[in-house]
Amino acid sequence: MQPTNSNPVPSLAEARAQFIHLWGVSGSSWGVSKTLAQVHALLLVSPAALSTEDIMEQLTISRGNASMTVRELLDWGLVYKELRPGERREYFVAEKDMLQVTRCIIRARKRRELDQMKRSLDQLAALPGDPADAEYRVFHATLTEIQQLATVSDKLLTRLMQAEKSWFWNTFLKLFM
């Protein structure tokens, strides 16, 4: 990578670096750590599998950080281990099918943001009260609406996760847009 070249057409290496940076920024606006997003981006644009060592080097992050981040990506299902016979070192490849990637991300975010909330809401909504009391009425109405909404969102997301490629691109897209 020679950033000294101020050519109007950036080199592939520059473009890749920009993509990794972009994905990192987007990641933060999303609630995942910048590093997680960057490691993911790096693996997405790497044709070959990379080792922890490669990742550390290319993103200049510490070994600990690389190790934990890769583990989290494996956890999300966004990255696979690739073991090479006779080698001790582990290599990692990203899931390249973006529909699959989307499913993983929806699944993880739904679990983190929605499912947890639904549980708490159910408890609160069960609270009995005096319907003559304005405070109670507003509280109860708000809670009920939020619950309904959470239920619909849940169903929508679940449906999207199950979506087949064909359904997603054809039925869904063409019928509804």
Add this chain to the structure above:
Amino acid sequence: MQPTNSNPVPSLAEARAQFIHLWGVSGSSWGVSKTLAQVHALLLVSPAALSTEDIMEQLTISRGNASMTVRELLDWGLVYKELRPGERREYFVAEKDMLQVTRCIIRARKRRELDQMKRSLDQLAALPGDPADAEYRVFHATLTEIQQLATVSDKLLTRLMQAEKSWFWNTFLKLFM
């Protein structure tokens, strides 16, 4: 609020406090500040409009924090000003229609998370390259897929934002679930 009562049925005040707490926690897992979510929750369950003073007091936050948070909620469109003739002080009410609330939230998050990203992607995807090069092929394929996905998400979200109450609850929900 007397938290000394260990009655199995919590009082309304306790339930409201729990709700505000819950919304605050959910808010953080979402990427908005805890305070923002809590002020929103407080206003959602308050039948009457509240002043900055009321909010500061009920959530024990500073004046500056309350002021900035309320301004941000106005910005999102989640809260309205209520001016009372002859009074200097400003009061605030939350938008109570949760479908409307959802629209506001989708709009804000889409702007923050998606639109920004699309702009950067378009730039990167325009990059020409050598199709014989594996690095380039993988890079280009990934970018194209992400762009398609971003476009579909954009359309889906836009559609959801325009959704009428009836469409949302009937057509959409019943046809697709």
Add this chain to the structure above:
DNA sequence: CACAAGTTTCAATAATTATTGAAACTTGTG
């Protein structure tokens, strides 16, 4: 215009979250 009653701004600080890096651990091999 001076004052009262409020609101907003923003530098300093507190709280939270991410990262490092060295030590502990794991695992395959002679």
Add this chain to the structure above:
DNA sequence: CACAAGTTTCAATAATTATTGAAACTTGTG
């Protein structure tokens, strides 16, 4: 079992983000 080649953990630290609170500002009224 000792060692080499790796991986993981986690306390300390750095970086980031949210909050405070006092000073500056705004606005309506006598």
